[in-house]
Amino acid sequence: MTDNSTRKQIAVVVPFLNEEENIPVMVERLSAAMADQPEDLVMLFVDDGSTDGSARWLADKARDDARIHLIRLSRNFGHQLAITAGMDHADADAVVIIDADLQDPPEVIPDLLAKWREGFEVVYAVRKSREGESWLKKFLASSFYRIFHSMSNVEVPMDTGDFRLIDRKVVDALGDVRELHRFMRGLTCWVGFRQCAVEYQRAPRHAGTTKYPVWKSAKLAWDAITSFSGSPLRWMMGVGVAVSLGGILLAARLVASKLFGWQESVPGWTSQVTLMLLLGGINLMCLGLLGQYVSRLFEESKKRPLYFVREYIRGSDPSGKPEA
Ligand code: UDP
Ligand code: MG
Numbered sequence: 001m002t003d004n005s006t007r008k009q010i011a012v013v014v015p016f017l018n019e020e021e022n023i024p025v026m027v028e029r030l031s032a033a034m035a036d037q038p039e040d041l042v043m044l045f046v047d048d049g050s051t052d053g054s055a056r057w058l059a060d061k062a063r064d065d066a067r068i069h070l071i072r073l074s075r076n077f078g079h080q081l082a083i084t085a086g087m088d089h090a091d092a093d094a095v096v097i098i099d100a101d102l103q104d105p106p107e108v109i110p111d112l113l114a115k116w117r118e119g120f121e122v123v124y125a126v127r128k129s130r131e132g133e134s135w136l137k138k139f140l141a142s143s144f145y146r147i148f149h150s151m152s153n154v155e156v157p158m159d160t161g162d163f164r165l166i167d168r169k170v171v172d173a174l175g176d177v178r179e180l181h182r183f184m185r186g187l188t189c190w191v192g193f194r195q196c197a198v199e200y201q202r203a204p205r206h207a208g209t210t211k212y213p214v215w216k217s218a219k220l221a222w223d224a225i226t227s228f229s230g231s232p233l234r235w236m237m238g239v240g241v242a243v244s245l246g247g248i249l250l251a252a253r254l255v256a257s258k259l260f261g262w263q264e265s266v267p268g269w270t271s272q273v274t275l276m277l278l279l280g281g282i283n284l285m286c287l288g289l290l291g292q293y294v295s296r297l298f299e300e301s302k303k304r305p306l307y308f309v310r311e312y313i314r315g316s317d318p319s320g321k322p323e324a
Pocket of ligand 2: 099101103205210
């Protein structure tokens, strides 16, 4: 038998927002999936401001299950920060991040662990298929990965989510990255280390509705792009240069027509107004885009804590054994 003191520990971080119908099934399926693994399991649930009974259920369950830990954040900070809170509090040898809605099947974790034991430090799960999601979401997701790929110099593998295993070394490295607008799967690639993929079939949500409406996904996509790429700013300059060149050509033509009497100078009201509106629009758009980067600078410069923990409940073992 393996000596308990030398057994490695895996912390499974589960961020959740109002998932009371899914969490009991998650606990059951996680325990079953990890039952015959040589590592010890800790389930680190992060309550991202839930208002349903999920946190209460977990707090009750933690009274007689030392493997269950519950971190309750002071409010809803968003999925990416909930993951961060979980990783900051995990002191295991490796951390697995998984959604609470069972779209990422816990049964895939042993496959991730197998790769980790081979020496990989980040094992990410790539979706071979995604059932039960709208065609719009699938289309937007796949377009996003392609656009992100072409814009940033960080290679985030396509069709990955946050479902992945991260070794202690990488958890520590990510712990030093404290930016507020975070795109965890981008950062996990950016830190480097030995990475590999494991394919899986993404299941439909077990119960409840998505907590990521299209606007929240769009916000995450925008955060991802602005925090990893300055391309939009370069495009803005490109548009500026193209419009200025057009303006110079037009001005040359107007001067020439005045000098050589090709055309009366009064007609042209329509083209003038059109140009004015077009240039005004482009100007505002570029200013807005610049503003996006400046506002991100402003928010990052405040260096506020990323989240606050209201309560940390550690599971206890009724038999009196020390907790995991
Ligand atoms: N989630 C969270 N905070 C939020 C939104 C979502 O912790 O503000 C959790 C949610 O409970 C789930 C995971 O993040 O465990 C992924 O969210 P969801 O399944 O709703 O997103 P989708 O899979 O539809 O993109
Ligand atoms: Mg989901």
